[in-house]
Amino acid sequence: MAVFASLWDIVAKEVVNLFLISSLAIPFVYLVFNVFFHPLRKVPGPWKAIASPLWLWYHSYIGDETTSIARLHSLYGPVVRIAPNDVDISDGAALAPIYSEKGGFLKAPCYSNFDFDGHPTIFSALIPAHRSIRAKAVVSMFSPVSIRKEADAVLQSCVKRIVAHIKEEASSGKPVNMLNMGRCLALDAVTEYLLGKSYGGIAELEACRTSNASTRLSASEFVDTFVAVGRFFLLPSWIFHVLEWALPKLYPDREVDQSMNLVTRFCSQLVADADVEKDQTYQARLLRAGIGKEEAAMQCMDLMFAGTDSTGMNFGTICWHLAQSPTVYQKLKDELASPAAMQADPQTLPYLRGVVREGLRLSMANPTRLPRLVPPTGFSFSTKKPLSESKAFNFPGGTCIGCAPFSLHFNEAVFTNSRSFEPERWLEPTEEMLRDYMPFGQGPRQCIARNLASSELFWAVRELAVSGVLDGARPTGRMKEAIIVDEWFNSKVPGHAIELAWEQ
Numbered sequence: 362m363a364v365f366a367s368l369w370d371i372v373a374k375e376v377v378n379l380f381l382i383s384s385l386a387i388p389f390v391y392l393v394f395n396v397f398f399h400p401l402r403k404v405p406g407p408w409k410a411i412a413s414p415l416w417l418w419y420h421s422y423i424g425d426e427t428t429s430i431a432r433l434h435s436l437y438g439p440v441v442r443i444a445p446n447d448v449d450i451s452d453g454a455a456l457a458p459i460y461s462e463k464g465g466f467l468k469a470p471c472y473s474n475f476d477f478d479g480h481p482t483i484f485s486a487l488i489p490a491h492r493s494i495r496a497k498a499v500v501s502m503f504s505p506v507s508i509r510k511e512a513d514a515v516l517q518s519c520v521k522r523i524v525a526h527i528k529e530e531a532s533s534g535k536p537v538n539m540l541n542m543g544r545c546l547a548l549d550a551v552t553e554y555l556l557g558k559s560y561g562g563i564a565e566l567e568a569c570r571t572s573n574a575s576t577r578l579s580a581s582e583f584v585d586t587f588v589a590v591g592r593f594f595l596l597p598s599w600i601f602h603v604l605e606w607a608l609p610k611l612y613p614d615r616e617v618d619q620s621m622n623l624v625t626r627f628c629s630q631l632v633a634d635a636d637v638e639k640d641q642t643y644q645a646r647l648l649r650a651g652i653g654k655e656e657a658a659m660q661c662m663d664l665m666f667a668g669t670d671s672t673g674m675n676f677g678t679i680c681w682h683l684a685q686s687p688t689v690y691q692k693l694k695d696e697l698a699s700p701a702a703m704q705a706d707p708q709t710l711p712y713l714r715g716v717v718r719e720g721l722r723l724s725m726a727n728p729t730r731l732p733r734l735v736p737p738t739g740f741s742f743s744t745k746k747p748l749s750e751s752k753a754f755n756f757p758g759g760t761c762i763g764c765a766p767f768s769l770h771f772n773e774a775v776f777t778n779s780r781s782f783e784p785e786r787w788l789e790p791t792e793e794m795l796r797d798y799m800p801f802g803q804g805p806r807q808c809i810a811r812n813l814a815s816s817e818l819f820w821a822v823r824e825l826a827v828s829g830v831l832d833g834a835r836p837t838g839r840m841k842e843a844i845i846v847d848e849w850f851n852s853k854v855p856g857h858a859i860e861l862a863w864e865q
Contacts, residue, residue: 715786
């Protein structure tokens, strides 16, 4: 027995020693492999990013991912390794092969972190065939012809109501939150046209005129909750799901729960009431395509989130820049002063088109890299530098690669004075400007609602000019000097406000 006990002690000690050695050796081998032996070892980048994905996850979480990567580009060039298996390219020549040609590369697995209650959405689906069934059912609603025929009247009505409310708020002498105004406009436009029933965001604002209730949109907590998901966008799914389960239990929020319940009930009721045979709504089309009711409701919620957040941010940004640039605002008003301009399609007016494009370029609604997976055949890319400086890169299959709107929209080589609001640059845009302009992504997986979102902004900016509602308005509050955002996949405005104040 003594011999057995002694042997057991020896074995136990060896197991412990082996465990300790392994716990040190495995990370060491992992780091050494990533730095010296990984297939991407020749791609330039800082050792702290090359060695582990922790650097990228950290900057994604704290909200300075795009500015941190932009600093790397200034040091290492247009192709930078930002994690062991991740590459960021700031050269617009990479857009077509990554996102468009031959259907573009497949979305990276991290997009599944944006699934709604386990349902891949039209946005988050990784498998093209899965997405295709759903997208084909509704895509005709987003065509320019359908929007002009069916949506324009809805959009104009919503725009006139929100501008009237902005005028009312401005006359009170208090700052007006243009981000909130934009969200209310976008939510009502999207739901009334696509879902067949307005959510009532503008009605909430109008009701607040006669009460002391908060003017913050009741769906805002729902939107902000999914914006915050972007902090964890790049995490492996198993880590993401642990956090998704744990955080609400550790930090319960009644306002978030109430907002989520309101939106869930709204969408579930619309799906339940849909006439599958006759209705031409978004939800009825999904049901006719064989999509179950639970998933159809989730697809509607995803639509509401995406349509509200991005357009709200874009509207708020354009309002801020017009208030910050009275000369630009006056030029816009002058273009719309003639009867012919008032009868024209807003998207055909050159200066108005320039204002909207420039606003979308500067708005960081979705600033971060749009990651894609290099196919098994690999991908070769050469930077467009003078011959003596040009570099060729060969990326193996499975590499997570992509471009960020932030890097391209603020590229001084393409957009001179890139931080300035200059609609005139779009009167005669260069080929590179048109190539690198990607506010809605690029290729077959770009935003399905981009035509609708653009129409909303054109009608809204037109009415802002025609009504003169921004006369005397100036940025105020935390965003007085500049619009600050947390650079998540969907950017977050700290304080949830882009405020303007009017001279009284």
